[in-house]
């Protein structure tokens with residue numbers, strides 16, 4: 847089964863970073879996600895109740911990121927991935943977390959993880 851919903855370019859502002867100067871102000875993070883879901887039940891009945899809602903997932907990621915402070919992108923990405931699996935029943939996900947301009951002369955840096963239960 848290869849159906850997926852996706853979220854591209856979800857911008858969230860959060861305090862995150864290893865260094866002291868990063869811990870006093872929010873900066874932009876960007877999430878890109880693919881989440882496995884079988885769309886057939888939702889499609890068969892044109893039924894939102896059967897759909898994995900990208901709006902709810904985006905809202906959760908935004909709220910979680912804004913309300914938690916970590917040093918590492920790894921910690922934030924892993925915690926969100928585990929919540930998506932346990933709270934939203936996601937069976938597989940790919941999450942890219944970007945911290946734009948965190949490295950001089952690089953447009954973007956970050957990480958990509960894939961997880962399943």
Ligand SMILES: Nc1nc2c(c(=O)[nH]1)N=C([C@H](O)[C@@H](O)CO)CN2
Pocket residue numbers: 862863864865868917918919920945948949
């Ligand atoms: N693998 C990682 N490397 C680095 C991280 C990180 O979260 N994961 N963070 C930093 C600093 O916070 C950096 O973004 C400051 O510009 C360095 N390396």
